[in-house]
Amino acid sequence: MKLLVLAMCLAVAAPAATAQKTDKALKKELKAKADKDSRKEAKQLAKEGGKVMPGKLSLEKQLMESKYAELDENADGGKMYFIGTNQSVGGDYTAAKQIADSRARLEIARAVNSTIAEKIQETMSTKDFGEGDVESVGEFISANSGIVAAQLQGIMPVLEIYREGPKNTVEVMVLVKVNAAQALKNAKMAYRLELEKKSEKMAGDLDKILPY
Numbered sequence: 001m002k003l004l005v006l007a008m009c010l011a012v013a014a015p016a017a018t019a020q021k022t023d024k025a026l027k028k029e030l031k032a033k034a035d036k037d038s039r040k041e042a043k044q045l046a047k048e049g050g051k052v053m054p055g056k057l058s059l060e061k062q063l064m065e066s067k068y069a070e071l072d073e074n075a076d077g078g079k080m081y082f083i084g085t086n087q088s089v090g091g092d093y094t095a096a097k098q099i100a101d102s103r104a105r106l107e108i109a110r111a112v113n114s115t116i117a118e119k120i121q122e123t124m125s126t127k128d129f130g131e132g133d134v135e136s137v138g139e140f141i142s143a144n145s146g147i148v149a150a151q152l153q154g155i156m157p158v159l160e161i162y163r164e165g166p167k168n169t170v171e172v173m174v175l176v177k178v179n180a181a182q183a184l185k186n187a188k189m190a191y192r193l194e195l196e197k198k199s200e201k202m203a204g205d206l207d208k209i210l211p212y
Contacts, residue, residue: 027071034067049163053093062159069158069177081177084108085159089171093162096172104176109149112187115180116141116210123209137205140198141191151190154178185212 042060052059072080084104090096120138159175188210195203 030071031068034071035064038063038067045161050161051163052161056160059161062161066159066175069175074181079180082108082111082180082183083175083177084111085173085175087171087173089165089169091169093170093172096162096170097160097174100172100174101176104174105152105155106149108155108176108178108183109145109152112148112152112183113141113145115184116187116191120209136199137195137202137209140195140202144191144194147190147194148187151186152178152183153186154182181212184210188212 038060041063042058045059045063050059052062056062057065069081069083074080084107086100086103086107088096088099088103090099117138120141124138155176155178157174157176159173162170162172165171188206192203192206195206
């Protein structure tokens with residue numbers, strides 16, 4: 001059984017009958033709900049032994065920041081951040097946190113790769129770059145997805161909660177975020193550098209597929 005039972009629901013559901021609300025009013029209502037849920041969850045976590053390290057934000061504040069990260073949107077109405085979260089157990093705090101951080105980063109890398117793969121599929125169905133060209137780029141990215149995990153930059157910690165468990169174990173949960181637009185640009189750059197070693201044309205095709 002998990003040592004730390006989190007009652008978190010990071011994706012805050014929109015209240016009913018929102019069609020008539022303005023974006024500003026809806027965002028205000030969602031933020032208020034996030035704040036209310038965070039206070040409730042913080043109390044429950046504290047009862048279950050959830051703690052934060054000295055110098056870190058309180059349980060309540062960390063939960064709020066986590067929900068805000070899910071709610072934040074860019075100018076086009078898309079998600080502002082890619083989110084990664086993991087809950088891991090170790091022999092001490094440092095060991096558990098390292099495992100959780102690593103797995104959370106991998107979760108973000110998978111989200112970045114998935115977004116790029118979707119863009120390639122969309123391009124294949126709507127534009128003509130020449131027979132096999134886009135497929136080759138897509139196959140290369142699929143076979144080399146680890147590049148993104150190795151090149152991730154700008155990871156920001158949002159939540160870090162722990163609980164002491166039996167037999168001198170510690171469970172740590174982390175949630176990290178990265179700016180989605182920047183992560184996609186960095187991933188495209190990393191893939192392009194590798195593609196250049198294989199084919200200038202494939203690198204050029206990637207520029208057409210991912211124009212950022």
